[in-house]
Amino acid sequence: MSDHEPLIAPSLLAIMQCPACTGDLSERLEDPALVCGSCGRAYAVRDGIPNMLIDEAALPSND
Numbered sequence: 001m002s003d004h005e006p007l008i009a010p011s012l013l014a015i016m017q018c019p020a021c022t023g024d025l026s027e028r029l030e031d032p033a034l035v036c037g038s039c040g041r042a043y044a045v046r047d048g049i050p051n052m053l054i055d056e057a058a059l060p061s062n063d
């Protein structure tokens with residue numbers, strides 16, 4: 001677990017955007033997800049496949 005293994009292919013991540021706000025996405029390794037840098041939504045990644053459904057994205061909490 002020491003090496004950073006990409007959740008998805010870097011070339012794919014580079015062209016992906018947040019479907020809610022078109023913000024840039026970055027990988028979150030713990031609790032794997034793609035997190036939007038603009039609106040903060042987190043799109044879960046399972047088996048290398050991101051779930052980009054806005055309705056199923058986790059919104060940032062203020063707690």
Ligand SMILES: [Zn+2]
Nearest residue numbers: 018021036039
């Ligand atoms: Zn966004």
